[in-house]
Amino acid sequence: xxxxxxxxxTKSKSFSAFTSALLAIFLGLIIGFIVxxxxxxxxxxxxxxxxxxxxxxDLGNVFYFATPIMMTGLSVGFAFKMGLxxxxxxxxxxxxxxxxxxxxxxFDLPLGIHWIVCVLxxxxxxxxWGIFPGLFKAYFNVNExxxxxxxxxxxxxxxxxxxxxxxxxxxxxxxxxxYLPQSAQLPALGIKNSSANIxxxxxxxxxxxxxxxxxxxxxxxxxxxxGFNKHASQYAGMNGKKNIVITMMISGALAGLxxxxxxxxxxxxxxxxxxxEPINVIAANGFNGIAVALLGNSSPxxxxxxxxxxxxxxxxxxxxxxLGFKPxxxxxxxxxxxxxxxxxxxxxxxxxxxxTKMRHSKGKEEVDQALSEETYMPDKPGDNxxxxxxxxx
Amino acid sequence: MDIVYYLxxxxxxxxxxxxxxxxxxxxxxxxxxxxxxxxxIMLCGAFAGCLFVYFIxxxxxxxxxxxxxxxxxxxxxxxxxxxxxxxAAIHMKADQTIVGTALNMLVPATVLLFSKMFFMSDGVTTxxxxxxxEVKGLGDIPVIGKLFFQNTYLSLYIGVVILIIxxxxxxxxxxxxxLRACGEHPxxxxxxxxxxxxxxxxxxxxxxxxxxxxxxxxxxxxxxxNVNGHTGVAGFGFLALAVLIFGQWKPIQILFASLFFAFxxxxxxxxxxxxFLKALNLNQDYYKMLPYVATMVVLAFTSKRSRAPKAEGxxxxxxxx
Numbered sequence: 063x064x065x066x067x068x069x070x071x072t073k074s075k076s077f078s079a080f081t082s083a084l085l086a087i088f089l090g091l092i093i094g095f096i097v098x099x100x101x102x103x104x105x106x107x108x109x110x111x112x113x114x115x116x117x118x119x120d121l122g123n124v125f126y127f128a129t130p131i132m133m134t135g136l137s138v139g140f141a142f143k144m145g146l147x148x149x150x151x152x153x154x155x156x157x158x159x160x161x162x163x164x165x166x167x168x169f170d171l172p173l174g175i176h177w178i179v180c181v182l183x184x185x186x187x188x189x190x191w192g193i194f195p196g197l198f199k200a201y202f203n204v205n206e207x208x209x210x211x212x213x214x215x216x217x218x219x220x221x222x223x224x225x226x227x228x229x230x231x232x233x234x235x236x237x238x239x240x241y242l243p244q245s246a247q248l249p250a251l252g253i254k255n256s257s258a259n260i261x262x263x264x265x266x267x268x269x270x271x272x273x274x275x276x277x278x279x280x281x282x283x284x285x286x287x288x289g290f291n292k293h294a295s296q297y298a299g300m301n302g303k304k305n306i307v308i309t310m311m312i313s314g315a316l317a318g319l320x321x322x323x324x325x326x327x328x329x330x331x332x333x334x335x336x337x338x339e340p341i342n343v344i345a346a347n348g349f350n351g352i353a354v355a356l357l358g359n360s361s362p363x364x365x366x367x368x369x370x371x372x373x374x375x376x377x378x379x380x381x382x383x384x385l386g387f388k389p390x391x392x393x394x395x396x397x398x399x400x401x402x403x404x405x406x407x408x409x410x411x412x413x414x415x416x417x418t419k420m421r422h423s424k425g426k427e428e429v430d431q432a433l434s435e436e437t438y439m440p441d442k443p444g445d446n447x448x449x450x451x452x453x454x455x
Numbered sequence: 456m457d458i459v460y461y462l463x464x465x466x467x468x469x470x471x472x473x474x475x476x477x478x479x480x481x482x483x484x485x486x487x488x489x490x491x492x493x494x495x496i497m498l499c500g501a502f503a504g505c506l507f508v509y510f511i512x513x514x515x516x517x518x519x520x521x522x523x524x525x526x527x528x529x530x531x532x533x534x535x536x537x538x539x540x541x542x543a544a545i546h547m548k549a550d551q552t553i554v555g556t557a558l559n560m561l562v563p564a565t566v567l568l569f570s571k572m573f574f575m576s577d578g579v580t581t582x583x584x585x586x587x588x589e590v591k592g593l594g595d596i597p598v599i600g601k602l603f604f605q606n607t608y609l610s611l612y613i614g615v616v617i618l619i620i621x622x623x624x625x626x627x628x629x630x631x632x633x634l635r636a637c638g639e640h641p642x643x644x645x646x647x648x649x650x651x652x653x654x655x656x657x658x659x660x661x662x663x664x665x666x667x668x669x670x671x672x673x674x675x676x677x678x679x680x681n682v683n684g685h686t687g688v689a690g691f692g693f694l695a696l697a698v699l700i701f702g703q704w705k706p707i708q709i710l711f712a713s714l715f716f717a718f719x720x721x722x723x724x725x726x727x728x729x730x731f732l733k734a735l736n737l738n739q740d741y742y743k744m745l746p747y748v749a750t751m752v753v754l755a756f757t758s759k760r761s762r763a764p765k766a767e768g769x770x771x772x773x774x775x776x
Contacts, residue, residue, distance in 0.1 A: 097565075101572055147552055198751070204758040207491065207552055208700070208750075211693045215747040223740035342743075343685055349560055356553065388571045390684075393564030400557035401539070404549040 079359035083368070083403070086357065090399035091375075094391055102386055109382040113392070116381045117374035122256025126327065128373035130155070132265045133320030134351025135369050136272060137188075139360035141206075141313040143276060144305065145289040150195055150210025151317040152348025153217030154188040158318025159325045159338060159345075160221045161187030163239060166246035166326065167230045176245035181264075181322045188318015189311050191217055196310030200303040206310070214344050222340035232340070242326065242335040250328040257330055261323040268316070269362040276362065285309060320347060346393070353396045356403035372396065458729060462721055464606045468676030470717035471614035472497075472669045476695035477702065477709045478621050479665030485625075485704055486658025487638040487651075488544045489768045491555025492537070493666050494692025495562040498682070499536040500667025501674035502566050504529030505682045508581045522585045522609050526671055533667020534660055536562075541659035545652050548770035559692070567684030578683025585609065585675050610672040617665070622706040634658055638764035641771045651771045666692070690747070697750040701757055704764060720746045 091110070098106040117124045134151040141148035148154075162184035171179055195209040225239060226232050233240050248259040276282040287295040288305055296302050324347065329335050354372055358364030379392030476493055483490035490496075504525040511521060539558060543549040570578050590604040603611070625631040636644040637654040645651050673691055674682045698716055702709030723742030726732040 097568075101568075149556060194751075198755060202755040202758050203761070204751075204754045208693070208696060208754065211690070212697070212747045212750050215690050215693075216744050216751075219740055219744045219747075223738055226740075227738065349556070352553075352556060386572070388568050390564050390568040390571065394561060394568060397557050397561035397564055400560065401543065401554060404543065404551075404553035404557065405547050 076359065076361065076364070079361075079364070082405075083357045083359065083364075086399050086402035086405075087371070089402045090395045093398050094395035097394060098382075098387060098391060105385045105387070109385045109387050109391075112381045112385070113375050113378035113395075116378040120256070120377055122251070122253030122258040124370060124373050124377050125262045126256055126258040127376060128370045129259075129261045129265050129327075130320040130324040130347045131350045131354050131372055132262075132269070132365060132369035133323060134317050134348050135354025135358060135365040136265075136269055136351075136362060137192075137313045137316035137320070137355075138351045139355035139358060139362065139365050140272060140276075140316060141309055142355055142360040143289050144285045144309045145292065146195075146199070146206050146306065146309060146313075148192070148195070148210055148310065148313045148317075149207055149352065150191070150213050150217075150348070151313075151320075151351045152345040153210065153214040154191040154314040154317035155321040155324075155345045155348050155351075156217050156221045157191040158184035158188035158321030160224060160321075161318070162246075162322035162325055163225070163231055163242070163338070166242040167228075167240070171245065173245045176243070177248050177326060180246050180326055181248075181319065184322020184326070185315045185319050188321065189315040190318075192310045192312075192314015192317070193307065196307035199310070200306045214348070218342060218344050222342055225338065225340045236337075237341075238337040238339045241333070241337070246326060247328045247335055248323070248326050255330060257327045257336075259323075259327050261327065265319075265323070266366055268319070269366050272316075272362040281305075281308075317348065317351070320351070321345070350396060353400045353403070356400055460601050460605075461728065462718070462725065463602045465725065466714070466717045466721045467603070467611050468608050468672065469720055470714045471608075471610050472673035472677065472691060473695050473698055473713035473717055474614055474669075474710055475617060475665045475672065476669035476692060477698040477713055478618065478706060479662035479669065480695055480699045481662075481702075481704055481706065481709060482621075482625075482634065482658045482665070483662035484658075484699065484767050485638040485764050486634045486655045487641060487764060487766045487769070487771065488541065488655050488659050489551040489555065490540065490659065490662050490666075491552055491696070492540050492558040492692075493662070493695050494688060494690065495555075495559040496533045496536055496663055496666035497670030497673065497688045497692045497695075498562045498566065498684075499670065500529035500533040501670035501682045501688060502562075502578070503532030503667070504671035505579050505581050505674050505680060508583060508680070509579045512581060512583045518583050518585055519587075519609055521583055522675070525675075526610075526613070526668060529667040529671035530664045531667070533665070533670065534663040537659050537663025537666065540663075541656050544659070544770065545655045548772070551768050551770075563684040563687050565684075566682070566687075570684060576683075577685050578681065580682075581675075581680035583680070585680075608672070608676045610676050613668075614672070617668075618706065618710060621665075625706060630657075635764075637771075638766055641766050645771075645773065655771070669695070694746060694750065697754060700761060700763075701750075701753050703757075703762060716746055716749070719749050 095106060095110050098109050134155055137151045137154065138148050162180045165180040165183035169176065169179060191213060194213050195206040198204040198209040199206045231239050248261050251258045251260065276286065284295065284300045284305055287298070288300060288302055292302060325336050325338060327336050350372060354365055354369045357368035357371070375395065376392050380389045382391060383389060476497055480490050480493055507528040508521055508525040511524065540554055543554045544551045566578060570576050585608055587607050587609065588605065594600045594604040596604070633644065633649045634654050634657065636649060637651050641651045670688055673688055674680060694716055698709060698712040702712040723745045726739065726742055
């Protein structure tokens with residue numbers, strides 16, 4: 063009887079999403095390991111160990127680097143819920159960074175307020191860049207994937223141009239942005255040798271708020287309904303166009319916050335700050351957000367964990383350079399993880415079959431035991447509804 | 456007049472790269488598979504081709520022969536790489552957009568990893584110049600000779616041949632008809648005995664070959680033989696997608712669309728040579744954004760009546776027949 067909760071968990075959708083995420087991670091790491099075996103056979107095992115375990119010794123930085131990708135992950139995941147693929151998180155992230163930088167350099171506000179204003183500006187910047195794919199999708203029938211890719215390029219070039227054109231922000235001799243004033247930087251958590259800061263808590267709080275919005279509000283319901291079936295939701299009187307634009311705005315705002323958190327983070331060296339180098343490269347954190355969102359099954363709570371995981375292997379990846387590898391190995395692993403995440407349907411089915419098998423063998427024992435005690439009871443009706451739910455996938 | 460010659464001579468190599476990749480996208484999408492991975496395929500072909508050239512150029516072979524060999528290597532590399540997409544999209548019924556994105560991320564990461572570990576750099580740069588100063592005989596024709604047969608690359612003529620072949624295959628052969636049917640109504644195609652899976656594999660593979668070729672042509676004709684993991688192919692694969700949509704998934708319209716985009720890009724990079732634009736004295740970066748902004752403007756006006764292949768992006772399941 064008390065085993066029913068196991069049944070409930072193993073049969074739930076989030077559990078199958080979890081197993082398929084694990085499988086994608088496993089395949090990603092295996093292929094990454096094979097690549098390393100080809101490159102430096104004698105050191106591949108040591109490098110894999112670094113990737114898997116180094117992060118535990120540097121938790122402060124794991125959380126620090128998890129923050130921006132948690133935000134871009136939430137951005138991509140939120141749009142996914144509505145059936146939109148926001149590949150433009152990179153551009154929104156970069157715009158958020160620009161706005162945060164602008165607020166940091168131009169406003170002269172007291173300590174404790176300045177950084178909040180900068181963060182809000184970052185959000186505004188991302189939101190601004192998120193509106194475009196939404197408007198193009200809703201009113202011009204242009205696929206959001208193409209729009210957001212184009213706006214990644216436009217945004218990156220635009221930001222680099224504006225940064226380079228501003229004497230206040232840009233230092234030509236270092237080819238990077240100047241140091242932000244102390245008041246604009248996020249309060250640090252005080253972990254040694256790490257820029258871990260308050261943003262991780264803000265990010266987690268936002269994830270929880272998003273979870274509530276998605277699951278407990280009418281807007282969240284409409285959003286998910288549109289994601290499931292566009293035509294049905296329209297028929298039910300939901301304003302698809304408005305929802306598309308709002309979703310992309312929120313999605314952009316989240317990515318913009320990621321950019322703000324990244325650039326406003328405190329530096330470990332006193333008197334300095336994070337800087338940005340405008341070299342026309344599209345922000346990688348936007349794409350990492352796609353991996354985070356897919357691994358987290360687009361659920362805000364799942365994304366909290368998946369972003370920490372990706373950050374964890376990234377920290378380990380940077381350490382592999384000691385062994386003659388390059389941190390790019392993690393980019394390869396992340397790409398492979400995304401690749402296999404797209405198979406989720408197949409993987410979920412495979413995982414489901416495996417679990418059913420396991421349960422059947424277990425269930426048989428249970429029945430045998432029950433019969434011998436002559437207290438056999440039929441399944442509760444509740445289990446049947448579980449079955450129906452599963453088929454929706 | 457010299458400016459016109461200069462612009463045309465510089466537009467054509469860019470246009471050929473775009474044209475081939477967009478034609479590849481056409482074969483893939485009209486067979487029913489969305490190919491976002493064009494960017495990755497291009498970079499894969501470009502890197503493989505240039506790596507091959509880098510190793511072979513020490514032997515004193517004629518430059519144009521090396522070009523053709525590098526081209527073949529690029530095509531094969533693109534083909535093999537595209538199998539990752541077709542397998543995932545056709546057999547594993549995966550989400551094609553996400554798979555494409557993953558592949559786009561995989562290539563630059565691999566290129567960087569490989570180059571940093573073995574070359575201590577971000578990529579490869581070839582030394583051979585494949586530039587053709589003048590085609591003997593044809594270069595002397597007034598106007599036309601200057602436009603098409605001077606200061607050019609072999610890729611131009613190969614591109615024209617491929618365009619003609621692609622158009623004929625697409626519209627005048629049984630294969631082309633079947634391919635198009637699979638993108639519109641795979642169930643109907645299957646019911647008359649067309650193997651949808653094979654057709655889709657063929658479509659994606661052709662896009663792999665053409666994407667790889669386009670990438671190599673881009674690396675040689677636009678980047679002077681440099682391929683690196685940071686800039687990659689600078690969004691050309693995505694521009695090719697825009698060209699494809701602007702060209703309404705039809706070969707001849709794609710040709711004009713790619714000429715249009717290539718011209719804009721050339722204009723953006725040669726502002727200092729054109730008196731009128733130089734007088735405006737705008738920041739160079741404005742022009743860098745131009746092709747992407749133009750894409751959005753064009754798509755905003757054309758997408759309303761755009762006719763994408765009906766079954767595009769939907770994995771074919773025999774059970775749904």
